[in-house]
Amino acid sequence: MHEHGLVDRMMQSALAEAEQRGAALRAVHVRLGALASLGEARLRADFAHVLEHLGRSDIALHVEYAPERPSGLEIVGIDVVA
Numbered sequence: 001m002h003e004h005g006l007v008d009r010m011m012q013s014a015l016a017e018a019e020q021r022g023a024a025l026r027a028v029h030v031r032l033g034a035l036a037s038l039g040e041a042r043l044r045a046d047f048a049h050v051l052e053h054l055g056r057s058d059i060a061l062h063v064e065y066a067p068e069r070p071s072g073l074e075i076v077g078i079d080v081v082a
């Protein structure tokens with residue numbers, strides 16, 4: 001049993017946004033605030049695993065830290081290619 005629902009939801013949001021723009025998702029930029037329930041290592045591991053589920057290997061993950069913000073894991077932007 002493994003759990004990666006948070007990253008699943010993050011990727012569904014990013015993919016939906018790319019689709020809305022009629023473009024292919026190439027990268028996801030996220031910010032980890034003070035309330036993030038996972039650190040970068042776990043985030044990257046889950047991300048790689050979710051990409052496997054999706055059958056995608058062409059999406060990058062960019063992580064920035066914002067320990068001064070009372071927030072969790074947030075998408076701050078996506079890169080797409082038409």
Ligand SMILES: [Zn+2]
Nearest residue numbers: 002004049053
């Ligand atoms: Zn899984």
